[in-house]
Amino acid sequence: MHIPFSSSPSSSLGIEWELELVDLQSRHLRGSATEILEDLRAKVGEEGAAKAKHELFESTIEVITGVCQTVPEATADLLGTVEVLRDLAERRGIGLMCSGTHPISEYSTQKITADDRYDRLVGRMQWLARRLLIFGVHVHVGVRSPEKAMPIVNALMSYIPHFLALSASSPYWLGSHTGLASSRSRVFESLPTAGLPYPLHDWAAFEGFMETLVTAGTIETIREVWWDIRPHPNFGTVELRICDGLPTLLEVGAVAALAQCIVDRMNTQLDRGYRLPAPQRWVVQENKWRAARYGLDAEIMVDDHGTVRPVRTDITDLVEDLLPVARRLGCETELTNVDRILTAGASYTRQELAARRAGGDLTAVVDTLLAEMNAGRPVTHG
Template sequence: MSLESFNKSEPLTLGVELELQLVNTHDYDLAPYAEDMLRLMLKNPLVGSVVPEMTNSMIEISTDICRSSSEVLGQLTPIRDALVRSADKLNIAVVGGGTHPFQQWHERRIYDKPRFQELSQLYGYLSKQFTIFGQHVHIGCPDADSALLMLHRMSRYIPHFIALSASSPYVQGHDTAFDSARLNSVFAFPLSGRAPCVLKWTEFEKYFDKMTHTGVVKSMKDFYWDIRPKPEFGTIEIRVFDTPLTIERAAALAGFVQSLGAWFMAEQPFVPQEDDYLVYTYNRFQACRFGMEAVYVDPATGNHMPLREHIMRTMDQIAGHAAQHGASGALHLLRSEAHAGQNDARWLRERQREEQLLAEVSRQAALRFRGTPT
């Protein structure tokens, strides 16, 4: 099977997907209400989409094509509001966060859709352990070679994305000591990790042909890479974000991606190379484990510095491009919290320290998602 051709898209346009938790309002454990939610959501004519995910206590919402982070927020807001209304009718709640803090994976049921059933047959218990919740950000690229260049430039900023979005400190009732434990579940899949460092689409097509020849891969969907090309959309898709606790943060993260992309395209600040990836897994681990307190190793110089400091420095570099694309507010939101060492993982831990009950933490997170002060 050959790789589909790369469709043109408007450069720097955005699309955002959010995987969300459905919980009951009795003990705030996950609840198998995806089908009921989808049925109710059909009555709401909205831009974007709402679809099932791997297990039946999850749903995924997505925007249509957006040109700014404020447009992302403008599309996510009515979807969020319709979700909340539908959940209220079912006496359940919708929650952000990269993991549910105390659900037991063996209690999950695979959603009845052919692809999910096939994945369950292939991956066994990993499929149920994939009841984790991420944000995916698509960014438009003018052509296939530009997409690969954008992908490998973005790879240097994977730790920044992880630390800023981290919201999965708890797994099966325990504090994992990770800010993003969610990504540990993704590592288990054989085709996770990062894309091969090629900068020409013809080279990527050769790689894809070799992989399909082995019979291991049938389409781009079979790669669970941190960032992957999406030729049918004319985008690259960044997949390392935990789902934030609020749609405002989700939109701000999209604004950060767009501002970086604008900087790359306007200034061509560096050419990616294979050696960039020498420190890739170390930086990724640091961000997952320590969040804002991580150490970042600069791939170009080998210098070690606090990741938080590199985030601030990066935001200074791209501030002008953020202003041009209406993302200054997005960067301000992320920057002020990064400066304070705050992210959603810290918020969840602070709530748990106060409440000593993860069900109450989930209840407060559900209020936070719907925009109600806790």
Template sequence: MSLEAFHQSEPLTLGVELELQLLNTHDYDLAPYAADMLRLMHKIPLPGSVVPEMTNSMIEVSTGICHSSSEVLGQLTLIRDALVKCADKLNIAIAGGGTHPFQMWHERRIYDKPRFQELSQLYGYLSKQFTIFGQHVHIGCPSADAALVMLHRMSRYIPHCIALSASSPYVQGQDTQFDSARLNSVFAFPLSGRAPCVLTWDEFGQYFDKMTRTGVVKSMKDFYWDIRPKPEFGTIEIRVFDTPLSVERAAALAGFVQSLAAWFLAEQPFVPAEDDYLVYTYNRFQACRFGLDAVYVDPATGEHMPLRDHLLHTLDRIAPHGEHHGAAGALHLLRGEIEANCNDARWLRERQREEQLLAEVSRQAALRFRGQATP
């Protein structure tokens, strides 16, 4: 199979996907209600789509094509409200978060869809451990070559995306001491990590052809990279975000991506190179482990600095572009939380410190997703 052509899209348009938890309302463990939720949701006209995910206690929702983070928020709010209405009919709850705090992977069941069954046969128990929940953000690119340049520019800011969205400190009842433990499960897959540093679509096509000849890869879906091109949409897809606990935060993260991309296109601030990846894995680990308290190594200078400081500096640089594209409110929300040293992982830990019961933490997370007041 050869690489498909890169379709045309409107530059800087957005699309957002959210993988969500389905919870019973008895003990707030995961509940196998994906088929029922899909049946009810398909009766409601909404933007985007609602589809199954790997196991039957999770679903994925997506927006349509949006032009601003406020439009993303509007669509996600409509979808969220419909989800809550359907969940209430089933006496279950919906929650964000990158991991469920105490579910046991061996209890999960693979959703009955051919691709998921094939992946289960290939990856064994890793497939059930893939009951993790992420946000994916698509950003429109003016051309195939521009998409690859944007992808590699964006790679310098993967730690920023991880720290801002981190919401998975707990796995199977344990505090992992990671802000984003979810990505540890992704890293177990053989085709995860980073894309090859090529900057033209012709070169990328040559790489893709080599990979398909090995028989390891059949399509772009087989790459679990942190960022990958999506030629059928004319976008690049940033995949490192944990699913946030609220749709407001999900929309703000989309505004951050759009503002970064607008800065890249307008100012062409640096030329990506393979040397950018010398510290890539280290920076990514730091962000997963420590969140906003991580150390960031600038790949251009080798300078070490608090990631929080680099985030604030980045927000200053992209602010004019964010304002131009209607993302000023999104960036303001993120700036306030950075300055308060607060992300969703910290919120979850604070709830557990107060409640000493992860089921109650999950209950409060479900209320937060509904938009109801929580402590």
């Protein structure tokens, strides 16, 4: 099975941001995506409307950038679309927010978007699909050739706990505290073609793997393989899908800068003949669990012998190491905003603080997430 790969000449960038539509009175999700997207099309035309689209549930709109070269360009692109959507939503008494899960809404009350693709997904996956009331941020970074795609995907698995800990924003599920920093990651990986990628050593192995899945009827297209990190042949990118939904544009920009810098460095290392290290799958699996459970307080394994290190320390050192790359790519400010997340706490800790301050009332968590979305940065209280 030949899968053409549209190689990117540079470490270009694209971001997808899944937003929740929240009734400002009840604070529950509200299924109004079709109406809002129709309003958007009427206001900005087809080209502008292409930057926002349906997701599985009618209570979600995904905002999409074009192909960007820098993180500031990508975040400005997102903000332009979000500002129009915010105005259209507020006219209907709806607010926009983002988190890995909605703190109080239940999947059983949500309307599935009318679409043949989603109908087939639910028909095949049943309960596993119907409970996918989860939200994420996906970052695409350009890769220069298909030969580089799988080595970069494999090497990026070392950073799964870093991205998950920084973005963890789903401590609540169906109105209850889960005890996890990221419950979303556990819900999503229940799908048979989601979760950690398989360690395929080159593009031919990837093509062979996908041919097997299609021939067996496991998937119809390669779009139905929802790995935490995957190559995207049409875009010529690697796509990081591990992140929970990020509540603020500052956090989206910080995670995007981290992703672009890491992938750009790997692109360069491969150009110079360097062989990228690929971690053992069992180490990655354990580290992903630790990040999902403990977030930025996780201690992750840094070798095959069980040596552990605080993920917070590893992230700090990684940012410092990547600063020369960030300066060259024009995203130094955004990369150093990772330190602001470490100081303010990832979203799961801010949500838990809001709940404690409100005596356990989770509508206060929704209010905090709405306020952060509007502010564009984490809101902290002394």
